[in-house]
Amino acid sequence: MADDKSHRNAPSLDAVRHKLDGLSGERYWRGLEELAESDVFDQLLREEFPQGIGAYTDIGRRDFIKFIGASLALAGLSGCGRAAPADEKIVPYVTQPEGWVPAKPQFYATAFTHDGAAMGLLVRSHEGRPVKIEGNPAHPDSLGATDAFAQASILTLYDPDRSQVVTSGGAITTWNAFMIALEGEMEGQRLNGGGGLRILTEDVISPTLADQLRAVLARFPRAKWHQYEPVARGNALAGARLAFGEYADAQYRFADADVVLALDADFLSCGGGRLRWARDFAARRRVRGGKGDMSRLYTVEATPTTTGSVSDHRLALPPSEIVAFARALAARLGAGSGGDAKALSPASGQWLEAVARDLESHRGRSLVIPGDYTPVLVHALAHAMNQALGNAGKTVSYTQTVTAEPVDRIASLRELVKDIDAGQVAALIILGGNPVFDAPADIPFERSLPRVAFTAHLSLYEDETSARCRWHLPQAHYLESWSDTRASDGTATIVQPLITPLYGGKTAHEIVAALLGQSGRSAYEIVRDYWRRQSRGDFETFWRKSLHDGVIEGTAFPAKTVNVKSAASFESQLPGSAAKNPEPKNKDVLEVIFRPDPTVFDGRFANNGWLQELPKPLTKLTWDNAVLVSPKTAERLGFAPDIGATGGERGRVIVDIAELTYAGVQIRAPVWIAPGHADGAATVLFGYGRTRAGRVGNETGFNVYPMRTSGAPWQGTGLTMRKSGRKYTLAGVQYHHNMEGRDLVRSATLDEFRKRPDFARDKESNETLYPGFKYEAYAWGMAIDTSACIGCNACVVACQSENNIPVVGKTEVTRGREMHWLRIDRYYKGTLDEPETFHQPVPCMHCENAPCEIVCPVGATTHSQEGLNEMTYNRCVGTRYCSNNCPYKVRRFNFLQYSDFETPSLRLRNNPNVTVRSRGVMEKCTYCVQRINAARIDAEKDERRVRDGEVKTACQAACPTEAIVFGDINDRESAVAKLKADPLNYGLLTDLNTRPRTTYLAAVRNPNPELKKT
């Protein structure tokens, strides 16, 4: 702590910790008492309770002793986090903290950075505990919505497996010891200009961190900053550079696009702007009152994705043919040369022609989107096509990149390893990421790492990389950190902490500050300092407003003008492989497609039980990654699933384990048949197979990173697959994808809809001998738009988070016992090879004539005065008759003790307004009754009715496409009442006379009449 004196607010907590080191057991407490008299303790106390100390300047002896006693007692309460340090003001979004009202949650704006950009959040905090994540409506990449990752990130905050201590060579030590070691190391580096210093980060989006890193490079001119992340937008950046000669981010405006072509682009679930895009896209496809117009979406992709599942036309092509398709289409549209539709199959050629005509007839109102993982050439061609179609500046504009330093991530890592191997690296600071686990197979990062004398890894978990570094440093979770970040359009947000670090973690800012000789400088100061330099006018006003709003005004990037260079020259500029025509097909050799797992992503969420148990959007598998192949390919290779006897179908499916050989590496992984997958290709999802993820993530799935090379990070050819003869049990939550002729999801084309807008309506007959319920005040209801639902799962995790829904683990899922109150059913229509896909979120229907209510022998499930079907947990004896009698099967039973009553940190996470259920009790969707009651209390205080939109269920709030609408159907003017009057509205299984309160809007799709199936 050499710099202590130069920094007023140096964390003397470390000094206390340091002093406590080496003490244990009884000594510990005695040590603490001793400490109470020391200067260090006094300073700590001053920091912990600054106002308190101020108020107690002239206190009596008795009060002083009381105060000290209370402080000591509090110091002993581990896990009792508080809101942010008192001298670092954080500002609530809605309610000012004057007069802290216990049990009244507060919302704070912050942001979650994932997949290339930030998502603005409002985090609900109960008595200093962040409990639930909501989207920030003011943030351009959230617009009030969130995704599954953001929702689940709160579980990571409380994860008891997160790293809690600094370790050096595996032994527990202190931050202080690390800082001293780092100072020494930097002292040495200063002499040679940082020639041996390397910093490895993930994608840096935080402007402050980028600024700090640039300062490091200025201070140590010979040091290098490397960036690597397994899922990076490298192809997108390289594609923009190829097309425009400079890096740029494309900004899409779906509101103005009538025809959209997604070239291997899963824009609804990938990329920084995914939520905004999904919102805009869904808005353009909303038909109400029997009228309306829709945009049309074409998708060309190999792996079935959520985007493909909601598109009007989907063409499944293996990756090499997608390139050929893009080239041919570019040539057809006059935006490139060299491509030729003859290279495609006749069917694809026809498809291409129809798409081309459709795009051409919508010049300036169409949009071609290349996917983040698709080859560079496709990106460049897409830019050229947009220019040729006159879309540039209309449906797509370009800005500078969100990532601070757009360099080729893989080249950057390769250079680092080369430097290490050349013995040029003396100190390597790894800020986040897990390169030992996820580096490309042909870059021997893991092997080279031990050659560096001083290695330090800052990360949330003590993971594979930490295990091979000299120092492991616990990182502060973003909900514990001060930082900043940017949305996909450049809008900056200050990341403010909701809680002091639970496990004493630090942010990257503080580590980089230490490199700059500013150890002990807090992230708060660093971030404030950066923005003080950026802001004009009164800084405090700016700061408060920025924190409060969750966005910094005027930071969105301005559009910049870029011009496509000669499209003809694209291919000549690329190294051979990317532009080559597909090789003649050998039937036994498959193309391989690498994709991040839809729920654990690149492996970073492996220890998050919510995401592990979240069914993958299309396969509906949990807890595992499987190799996806098309039905035809599976048949050819002889793979077939088998239904297990116990809890089979919906829980357990036994599949073949395949031996995959690619790039000289052999891996065994289970095979899953994905309808709609391109033939002749296999999708391998990476992110699983972690060995040091934690208790949840270890030993789940299969590690496929050893097959992923730097030359082909997303796709390649030369994969062979054969049966290994072994079997593997996968845990899925839905096996039947056929509706068996039952009209559960009703759909029509736009033309059919125009002819008969009420095609989905049932004839209503409510004849009954019995008087119905009377709802004098409110009658809550929900409408779910199956046109808008993209199956993204945000609602499922939001529900889990809001309602304290336990995670049951793979074994229990294989027994058909997962607990999600809200599930998303996925059905296919049409053929196995070219299915039409539908997503249908199914919460409790809250039936007027609820079959569950009449069969409960103890009256534990009853009808409320507002029409809710309520579960009284403490009355439930667990006969499960209600579940049997529920035709929608939305009830969930605690077959065993699933809720964790033991782990202290997980208990902190629970929503205090929702009962944590014990074993033997039935549970189900409540329409978030706690939110209804909170709104009712507010309304009653003001002597008014609850306003429309005042109650948002957790699923509704999370939904990016606003597919879920909730409200009072007694209020004719409410959004939900209007939807229920819409001709598209229908109820599920209404012929059972259940009269569900949750109804659906039938799906309308807009296929091109030219492409009608013959």
Add this chain to the structure above:
Amino acid sequence: MADEVDKILASEEIAPVIEPGHTYASITDKISAIVLTRPTPMLWYVGFGISFVFVLILLFAVSYLLTKGVGIWGINIPVAWGFAIVNFVWWIGIGHAGTLISAILLLLRQKWRNSINRFAEAMTIFAVMCAGLFPLLHLGRPWYFYWLFPYPSTMDIQPQFRSPLVWDVFAVSTYFTVSLLFWYVGLIPDLATLRDRARKRFPRFAYGMLAMGWRGSAVHWHRYETASLLLAGLATPLVVSVHTVVSFDFTIGLVPGWHSTIFPPYFVAGAIYSGFAMVLTLAIPLRKMYGLEDFITLRHLKNMGEVMLATGLIVAYGYMMEGFVSWYSGSPFERYLMFYRMHGAYRYMFWALLLFNIVIPQALWILRVRTSPLALFIIAICVNVGMWLERYVIVVVSLSRDFMPSAWGMYSGTIWDYAVFAGTIGLFLALMFVFVRLLPMISIFEMRGLLHEESEK
């Protein structure tokens, strides 16, 4: 044996309900000796020993169940009821034969019932005890089972009377109470006989207490006859009502394969069917083991075979109507379910139940089969298995394929399901063994009455 059958066939005479040559004393001697004087056969020790091992398995399985929760069983969503309910219905069904024999046949003056009613009633009580365990154990929180009773709760909460499970509570508890009373009242004269004949102090004391001062006076007999007629009157509707109520557990539900009006009569017929099968399953080895061929004659076996044949045909009609109505209803859910029963993953169970319940028992049309203890025993076992499968198909298969294909799932019992089921069979047999050891398994005084009537003819 063959001669005997030939004789019956030749003379077309009905075999006697009691073999000739018996006197009042010989009947009393023979039956009471089993309890009081004859050495306990080795087979008894072996049988009881094996049964008791299963009782211990039951205790272990139940302890584990109470510790961990019902999740140790194979139940899931959608199949939230499994072995427990299957076994419950099966055991309750088995009990019905006892009540039918002791109540309805008494009122119908079927004299042949006298030699089998005692242990059939005992079987009823033990079967209902086994059955009663399951609804308790299958609860998620079994310690709150009493919430199903309308006790005066301080919270003023009552059971929800629209639920068939509450009706079940009343039906089964009434059934158990009436059966127990009927059985006990019927035992009193014989307990007095045992009291009088017992040599040792303790049996004399114990039987004496249980005989409640029976002296065999005309007043006693008068009151006895009145009480037993009244109880028979009470028990008679129960034969029909209990399984009707049990069938309501299903028919009240919406589930395809459950929601059917044919269930009550078809469940009652099924119950009597399985009950008589169980009586035969027990009677044939017992009469052999204790040499009671004189009292439980071929006539009894033949009559019981005929009851089985009749009820089996009603059950067959039930199956037929289930199939027909599922088609006739036009409901896609019902039709699909029937198709799935026949062709789905559980098709072996469905076809096996048809084989065991419908096809094999048709052999009972043949007199030679009806009068062959071995053939009857085999058929009875088949019917026992078949009826269990029937309940399995109704409970499990229906739940596994209801309305939303997305929620379809399968079920199979775990080791703990089997342990509890086997354990209750062990408990049932162990109780039967204790019963035949300690109480007269055939009603002594009724046999004496029978002899009187026979000799008067």
